[in-house]
Amino acid sequence: MMAIYRGVVKNRTVVLExxxxxxxxxxxxxxxxxxxxxxxxxxxAILEALGGTLTPEEAEQIAQAVMASRKIxxxxxxxx
Numbered sequence: 001m002m003a004i005y006r007g008v009v010k011n012r013t014v015v016l017e018x019x020x021x022x023x024x025x026x027x028x029x030x031x032x033x034x035x036x037x038x039x040x041x042x043x044x045a046i047l048e049a050l051g052g053t054l055t056p057e058e059a060e061q062i063a064q065a066v067m068a069s070r071k072i073x074x075x076x077x078x079x080x
Contacts (some may be wrong), residue, residue, distance in 0.1 A: 006035070 007016040014030070022028065038045040054062070 003021075005016050005018065005020070007014045009015075014032075020028075038048065050059070
């Protein structure tokens with residue numbers, strides 16, 4: 001079974017965003033693909049810049065309000 005997980009390198013160690021469903025000691029193969037940088041001014045970059053200042057619900061409300069008030073590509077919200 002193959003799965004893809006996202007993480008961040010900290011002190012030369014990959015720290016995953018979520019726990020793995022595998023038992024302790026399970027051997028795995030890891031392939032590293034650097035995540036593309038966030039496009040300056042993209043909705044995702046703006047919301048991440050506000051990180052810690054908004055609840056997930058507030059961030060979602062902002063995203064919904066922008067999509068409702070402007071004609072934008074909804075997929076842009078998923079772009080890094």
